Amino acid sequence: MSNATQLIHSIPTDPLTGAVSVPIYQTSTFVQEAPGVNRGYDYARSGNPTRSALEELVARLENGSTGLAFASGLAAIDAVIKLLKTGDEIIAVDDIYGGAFRLFNNVYEQFGITVRYVDTTRPELVAAAITPKTKIIWLESPTNPTLKISDIQAIAKIAKQHNCLLCVDNTFATPVFQQPLDLGADIVVHSATKYLGGHSDLIAGIVVAKDSETGARLKYFQNACGNILGPFDSWLVIRGIETLHLRVRQHARSAQQVAEFLQTHPAVDQVFYPGLSTHPNHTVARKQSRGFGGIVSFTLKNDTEAAAIAFVTHTRLFKLAESLGGIKSLVSHPANMTHKSIPAEKRRSAGVKDSLIRLSIGLEETEDLVADLSDTFQRITQTNTIQQVTV
Numbered sequence: 014m015s016n017a018t019q020l021i022h023s024i025p026t027d028p029l030t031g032a033v034s035v036p037i038y039q040t041s042t043f044v045q046e047a048p049g050v051n052r053g054y055d056y057a058r059s060g061n062p063t064r065s066a067l068e069e070l071v072a073r074l075e076n077g078s079t080g081l082a083f084a085s086g087l088a089a090i091d092a093v094i095k096l097l098k099t100g101d102e103i104i105a106v107d108d109i110y111g112g113a114f115r116l117f118n119n120v121y122e123q124f125g126i127t128v129r130y131v132d133t134t135r136p137e138l139v140a141a142a143i144t145p146k147t148k149i150i151w152l153e154s155p156t157n158p159t160l161k162i163s164d165i166q167a168i169a170k171i172a173k174q175h176n177c178l179l180c181v182d183n184t185f186a187t188p189v190f191q192q193p194l195d196l197g198a199d200i201v202v203h204s205a206t207k208y209l210g211g212h213s214d215l216i217a218g219i220v221v222a223k224d225s226e227t228g229a230r231l232k233y234f235q236n237a238c239g240n241i242l243g244p245f246d247s248w249l250v251i252r253g254i255e256t257l258h259l260r261v262r263q264h265a266r267s268a269q270q271v272a273e274f275l276q277t278h279p280a281v282d283q284v285f286y287p288g289l290s291t292h293p294n295h296t297v298a299r300k301q302s303r304g305f306g307g308i309v310s311f312t313l314k315n316d317t318e319a320a321a322i323a324f325v326t327h328t329r330l331f332k333l334a335e336s337l338g339g340i341k342s343l344v345s346h347p348a349n350m351t352h353k354s355i356p357a358e359k360r361r362s363a364g365v366k367d368s369l370i371r372l373s374i375g376l377e378e379t380e381d382l383v384a385d386l387s388d389t390f391q392r393i394t395q396t397n398t399i400q401q402v403t404v
């Protein structure tokens with residue numbers, strides 16, 4: 014049976030009424046027959062049946078023992094870092110999500126946890142950076158916004174040799190295309206705000222642990238710290254996941270065509286998409302994932318902020334906004350948006366050039382998206398004032 018079929022039939026129907034959709038248990042507490050005698054739930058921070066349905070679903074999707082749902086992707090990451098203690102070190106991918114960078118550097122460094130950023134596309138650099146204090150290796154693959162790919166299997170082997178945990182932020186790939194736990198990782202996190210939710214209508218985070226011991230520690234933190242996902246948002250994520258396979262395959266199909274179009278356009282300098290054979294990590298991407306995702310980034314021959322701003326303000330279907338993974342296509346200018354807080358030199362050396370533009374490919378017809386991009390290039394060269402900066 015295919016993964017999509019299994020997924021759809023693993024979402025339980027309600028045993029009480031036969032409802033096909035998972036009920037939303039909007040309650041804070043549960044009546045007990047005697048003190049401590051209950052039907053599996055006593056207080057909704059510790060457990061809620063709607064959230065449990067989501068948690069079991071994501072555990073199955075990622076082939077882990079334990080799934081946990083949090084109030085945001087960052088709350089999920091925060092729970093994983095709580096596995097560490099003062100003096101421990103993190104080795105993290107250098108092109109890391111900005112919010113994770115802020116959490117590691119501005120929050121956890123206060124508690125004596127240090128972070129080293131490494132180009133994880135080269136596993137030998139990860140091995141060289143490990144010290145006896147390293148307790149966790151943190152990957153994103155593909156990364157944001159330059160779509161770098163790291164070899165999860167090779168890095169999992171290094172992590173095992175040094176007794177470290179490997180955690181992979183699987184937000185961009187989704188479990189439809191990549192299952193890091195099967196490649197040797199110990200923990201997977203998601204910003205469910207993106208593809209799992211899929212409709213740009215909620216903020217949520219997921220953690221899935223491979224072994225139940227780590228899972229139990231994370232579950233303990235979830236209850237002790239209280240960053241849980243509420244029942245209605247849990248239901249929305251379940252509803253999103255019901256169409257995940259369909260959506261993600263279409264996002265990727267269009268992304269491939271958009272990337273190929275951009276590659277041939279005379280105003281474009283570099284295109285970043287792991288599905289292109291010219292992508293430096295294309296072979297690794299093919300080896301470890303079944304698809305290349307719905308995000309495409311590119312730079313302009315005219316590598317200026319002004320040219321990029323002209324572009325992102327002249328698209329029609331692509332809406333200028335933060336975030337990604339929803340049904341509507343979005344465009345963003347990382348240098349001025351997600352990566353604004355990173356000093357210009359540091360940002361540029363991480364590959365985020367001034368003209369870098371990121372596209373989140375939505376579910377519109379592929380040809381309409383290509384036409385919108387093609388028209389945008391024409392529109393900005395026709396505008397006199399812009400002409401000076403784009404030619």
Ligand SMILES: *Cc1c(COP(=O)(O)O)cnc(C)c1O
Binds near residue numbers: 113204207218
């Ligand atoms: C958005 C995002 C996050 C943070 O998730 P929130 O739901 O916004 O807290 C973490 N990792 C990646 C890769 C993301 O894109």
